[in-house]
Amino acid sequence: MSEPFVIREVLFPTDFSDASRPACATAVDLVRHFGARLHVLHVVPPVTDPTTAPAEIRALTAGLPAGLAVVTAIMSGLAARQIVEYARRNAVDLIVIGTHGRSGFSRALLGSVAEAVVRRASCRVLSVPAALAAVAAAQAPDIDGGERTVCVVCGARTHDELVCELCRARIRGEAIERKLGDERAGR
Numbered sequence: 001m002s003e004p005f006v007i008r009e010v011l012f013p014t015d016f017s018d019a020s021r022p023a024c025a026t027a028v029d030l031v032r033h034f035g036a037r038l039h040v041l042h043v044v045p046p047v048t049d050p051t052t053a054p055a056e057i058r059a060l061t062a063g064l065p066a067g068l069a070v071v072t073a074i075m076s077g078l079a080a081r082q083i084v085e086y087a088r089r090n091a092v093d094l095i096v097i098g099t100h101g102r103s104g105f106s107r108a109l110l111g112s113v114a115e116a117v118v119r120r121a122s123c124r125v126l127s128v129p130a131a132l133a134a135v136a137a138a139q140a141p142d143i144d145g146g147e148r149t150v151c152v153v154c155g156a157r158t159h160d161e162l163v164c165e166l167c168r169a170r171i172r173g174e175a176i177e178r179k180l181g182d183e184r185a186g187r
Contacts, residue, residue, distance in 0.1 A: 007034040011092040013041045013083045013117075016056045019130035023098035026128050028064060030096065037069040041086055043079040080116030087123055095125045 012027035014020045031038045040061060042053045053074050061070055071090075075082040087095055099114040118125045151164035163171070 007036050007093045009039060009090060009092045009094075010034075010036050011039045011041060011083070011087050011090070011095045013043065013079070013086075013095065013097055013113075014057075014060065015079075015098075015113075016042070016053075016060065017098070017100070019100045020098040022130070023096050023128035024060070026126065027096035028068065030094065030126075031068055032065075036093070037071060038064075039071045039073065039086070039090060039092065041073045041075065041083060043082040044074060044076045045079070046077055079113045080120060083113070083117050084120045084122075087121060092123055094123060095121055097125060097127055098130060099127045100130050 007030065010027050010031050012024055014024065027038060030036065040057060042057055044051045044053055051074075057072050057074060061072055064070060073086065075086065083095065083097070086092070095117060097114045097117055099112070114125075114127045118127065
């Protein structure tokens, strides 16, 4: 006979994006339901310095419902590895992680932390799609009347666009830099 499914420790890794909000709400609901402890983790990429993560993690936890047992942590390194390592060291029963819903070119370019966590974790992982944020945003009234969607690259809210203006400019800039580099190499 197998052990009963008990959740005492829930890990919510966050990048503070809009896409992580539905995962946060799901983690909070599960923590309340099971009477578990919530671990909020942010992993800072190894090259990033300085970081605003301490202020952002304080703001996020300040917005959580009162009465939750919350542990916060900030780590540096590769996100998926650090998330899995934190879960192992802290005997986490469930990781609740948001997915940006990237596919195709943007997924190949940016990778998928959630997918890597699912493959490497030794505990259960619940992936919560960013589309839940888009559904919630679409249900909320929009001031200018346009339909709200989510950027497939960064998860930010956009108006009827798959890629937000900032990501579009960044992608164009990278393409131009690559083209110029190729032209210089060919000379």
